[in-house]
Amino acid sequence: MSRGHGFNPAQARRSLSCTAWRPPGLPELPEIEHLRRTLEPILVGATIRRVRLLRRDIAVVVGHSDEPVRGRHLLAGMTIAEIRRHGKHLAIIADCGRALCVHLGMTGQLRILPAHQRTSPHNHVHCIWRLEAGGTMHRLIFRDPRRFGGLAAIDSTECLVMSYWANLGKDALTITADQLAMQLGRSRRCIKAALLDQGVLAGVGNIYADEALFRAGIHPASIAASLSRSQVARLTSAIHTTLSEAIRAGGSTIRDYVDASGDAGSFASRHRVYGRAAQPCVKCTKPLASASIAQRTSVFCEHCQTHTAQHSQTPKQPTNPVIHNLPTPTSSRP
């Protein structure tokens, strides 16, 4: 279980009157890493001149949840030293060590706009930073229509890593097969639920869980602990390659994920199972199955992905799909 990794925006929204923020699209690890890379060249070294928090309930002060969010919590007046990522979390770290952790939830966006460009107040923009980088003024905005995401202000980098991120699992991009095997070892959950648990490994969401399981040839309803050593090794490798390819492509962009400059990623057109229910499997051409596993829509190939031990309470209704000879074999989103 991912039991509270320190701060959670949704929780913060419920437990106190802070701000909620919205992510853009379906940001998983590749989207966040791509975002980190596009923000880094502009933000690092930049000084924040002014911060406007338009919606208080999207932000929280970690460790002092009753404290109102002030400018310094949002790095006002500070110079940015580093942009760090762990799993789906992004942290803006000031040179004094203070950190602002950004989580995009499902529809959150972090974008850099020219200083003069106006943002509509009805555009779900919840926080605006005016910053100066090399003599040029920029605006960094955080918008999040659904407000599943949020901002977490943290006193120090040490607190960020040792406390706030402490309950997150190893980063999915670098976790080893041994480490993953250790996490799955005693778990009676289905493998898909385990992969989605940020305390097991950090960064995998519904899209890449399905993609990685397909590449590894493992049925999503298999019990985690029943996977063989070689299966775990294959799965680890599949996670790494799937995420790496997606980072290279700039992320998935199913709906509204865009990077810091507003560009959409292109990995969606490479999805092999996600969003392709009833379409032909790229390996065996049989129609892909779709079922709700671990409370999430899951798409997989019943022929290519083998069961080890099946999860008992898996409500499988593998919608025996009809093959539609649609012209678009892949579902990319404009």
Next chain:
DNA sequence: CTTATGACCTGATAGC
């Protein structure tokens, strides 16, 4: 301790 489920939130889409 573990695991499962519902709630949160709003935009896009399907259906009438």
Next chain:
DNA sequence: TGCTATCAGGTCATAA
């Protein structure tokens, strides 16, 4: 055309 119902999913509180 316009309305309503449904779906999307990351993470939590709560329940079992």
